[in-house]
Amino acid sequence: MQKKNRILSGVQPSGDLHLGNYLGAIKNFVTLQKKYECFFCVVDLHAITVWQDPTQLAKKTREVTAAFIASGVDPKDNVLFAQSQVPQHSQLAWIFNCIARMGWLSRMTQFKDKAGKDKENVSVGLFSYPTLMAADILIYLATHVPVGEDQKQHLELTRDIAQKFNNDFGTNLFPIAEPLIMGEATRVMSLRDGTKKMSKSDPSDYSRIMLSDDADGIVQKIRKAKTDPLPLPLGIDEAQTRPEALNLLTIFAALNDSTTIKVINDYAGKEFSSFKKDLADLTVEKITPISLEMKKLMEDRVYLDNIMKNGKEKAIAVAEPVLSQVYEIVGLAKT
Numbered sequence: 001m002q003k004k005n006r007i008l009s010g011v012q013p014s015g016d017l018h019l020g021n022y023l024g025a026i027k028n029f030v031t032l033q034k035k036y037e038c039f040f041c042v043v044d045l046h047a048i049t050v051w052q053d054p055t056q057l058a059k060k061t062r063e064v065t066a067a068f069i070a071s072g073v074d075p076k077d078n079v080l081f082a083q084s085q086v087p088q089h090s091q092l093a094w095i096f097n098c099i100a101r102m103g104w105l106s107r108m109t110q111f112k113d114k115a116g117k118d119k120e121n122v123s124v125g126l127f128s129y130p131t132l133m134a135a136d137i138l139i140y141l142a143t144h145v146p147v148g149e150d151q152k153q154h155l156e157l158t159r160d161i162a163q164k165f166n167n168d169f170g171t172n173l174f175p176i177a178e179p180l181i182m183g184e185a186t187r188v189m190s191l192r193d194g195t196k197k198m199s200k201s202d203p204s205d206y207s208r209i210m211l212s213d214d215a216d217g218i219v220q221k222i223r224k225a226k227t228d229p230l231p232l233p234l235g236i237d238e239a240q241t242r243p244e245a246l247n248l249l250t251i252f253a254a255l256n257d258s259t260t261i262k263v264i265n266d267y268a269g270k271e272f273s274s275f276k277k278d279l280a281d282l283t284v285e286k287i288t289p290i291s292l293e294m295k296k297l298m299e300d301r302v303y304l305d306n307i308m309k310n311g312k313e314k315a316i317a318v319a320e321p322v323l324s325q326v327y328e329i330v331g332l333a334k335t
């Protein structure tokens with residue numbers, strides 16, 4: 001079957017992959033690969049916008065690649081590679097730095113969250129991150145981008161950049177990419193604080209379930225997950241006022257390919273202890289096979305490096321002609 005639309009999505013090798021990355025991104029890749037031509041990228045250049053230990057970064061990059069494959073992404077049928085292997089991303093990002101406006105980037109909530117009170121001391125890269133993300137997508141002329149809720153604003157910026165570039169230069173080169181926000185768990189929250197997103201960069205290990213956690217670790221973290229003293233909510237309206245409860249119910253639904261409403265109904269008025277036990281069993285059942293497969297793949301470095309080398313070649317074959325066109329449109333010296 002000819003796949004008409006193209007997807008680009010990326011995951012940072014900035015720490016240990018967690019349930020939010022799986023449910024908000026990687027699990028959806030597995031569904032999307034059947035219908036779309038997919039480029040899945042380990043975005044190591046994004047990772048270094050905050051400090052990364054050089055002895056760990058390359059390993060984490062292989063680990064994200066292993067997670068894609070262990071979760072069911074077919075490495076032969078899709079393009080898997082690391083962002084830094086394809087220099088065209090950075091080359092296009094520079095041009096987009098000259099298209100995007102300061103005001104646009106100043107409104108990005110991820111920058112505000114990540115910079116916190118230390119705005120003067122964070123890297124310039126952390127601020128301009130969204131122009132590199134726009135380049136990641138548009139260098140492949142991707143039409144669709146599966147992301148979690150947290151990346152929606154960056155994708156809107158990508159659309160603005162594409163639109164401005166097309167207008168400024170009187171071209172229709174860049175597609176206006178659509179976000180694909182899929183599944184029940186589009187924003188998995190921290191297990192310690194139901195108002196904060198689950199993140200690789202959260203300092204507390206107990207805030208997230210990692211794809212590398214073993215069964216005991218998963219059971220422990222779910223048992224300790226923050227809740228309130230009430231029994232489980234009776235309906236969605238009540239659940240929406242209780243973020244920790246809603247988060248666990250949503251995770252259950254997403255892992256079970258069910259809906260949050262159905263899970264709320266099944267557990268309405270029950271005690272957290274029994275629900276947490278069922279949630280822990282379900283999480284172990286779904287995550288342990290991925291975790292074991294990841295470990296196995298990580299032992300075969302040659303295999304993973306080969307996949308990324310192949311991906312790099314396929315990615316460059318698409319990216320280079322797009323970059324040449326951009327250079328010509330902008331009037332830059334030929335590459």
Ligand code: ATP
Pocket residue numbers: 010011012013014015020021022023024025146147148149150151185186187188189197198199200201202
């Ligand atoms: P960091 O804290 O370093 O930014 P992260 O946990 O946010 O890491 P990313 O690599 O930035 O992970 O994101 C990879 C993908 O996972 C993106 O598509 C993002 O939208 C999705 N994602 C990240 N966190 C969550 C979450 N808590 N719930 C749902 N999707 C998420």
Ligand code: MG
Pocket residue numbers: none
């Ligand atoms: Mg992130």
